[in-house]
Amino acid sequence: MTDWWSVSLNAAVAVGTLSAASAALWVARRDGQRLDEERRDRLAAQAKLVTCSADFPDITITNHSAMPVLEIGVRLAIVCGPAERVGWVCKVKPPTHLRKPLPAHSSWTVVVEDECQRVGEGNKVETRKVTAGDKIDPELRIVDASGLEWMRYGNTAPSLVPVIF
Structure with missing residues (x-):
């Protein structure tokens, strides 16, 4: 049982x-x-403390951290008008890279071109001038004090760039 x-x-x-x-x-x-x-x-603590502000045609990148940033690069800027959903690409005038350390609590300024482009309908390249009401978000490449490389668009959260051997 x-x-x-x-x-x-x-x-x-x-x-x-x-x-x-x-x-x-x-x-x-x-x-x-x-x-x-x-x-x-x-x-990402130091990369978050590297901010930018845009006052066309100048983009000012500021290191608010207590340590130097080893390298900063700005390849391009994304420009959006007040009523636009799709951004335009705007080039940055040379020099686009600061190849020396940016000291703590200091700034560096780059200048964007006044003309931007995007691919429109039918894969045609459209061109327009940057205007006063446009929002400008640069693509930043930041190498922090520990040697890590970060990508950031404007003041969005930074993302770590993977190291490829």
């Missing part, structure tokens, strides 16, 4: 053990994700 009390107790213990293991795995995964996010925030 089967002892149903014993079987039921063993089944309940098995369910409890599985639930406890699942909860432990969930907590470990959540903590791991939180630690990864904190690590990314720590790594």
Whole structure:
């Protein structure tokens, strides 16, 4: 004869053990994700303190951190009019790279061209002049004091550039 009390107790213990293991795995995964996010925030701390402001035709990049930024580059700027959803690409006049360290609490200014372009309907290149009401977001390449390279559009969150060997 089967002892149903014993079987039921063993089944309940098995369910409890599985639930406890699942909860432990969930907590470990959540903590791991939180630690990864904190690590990314720590790594990006200096890159977040490098900001830009645009007053056409000048774009001023400012290092608000307590350490120098090793290198800064501005390849292009994305220009959007007040009612536009798609941006225009505007080139930056040379020099586009600051190849020496930008000291703490200092700024560097680049100048954007007054004409921008985008690909329109039928893959035709459209051209227009930059106007006073346009929003200008430069594409920044930042090498922080630890040697990590970051990409940033305007004052959006920086993203780490992967190192390819």
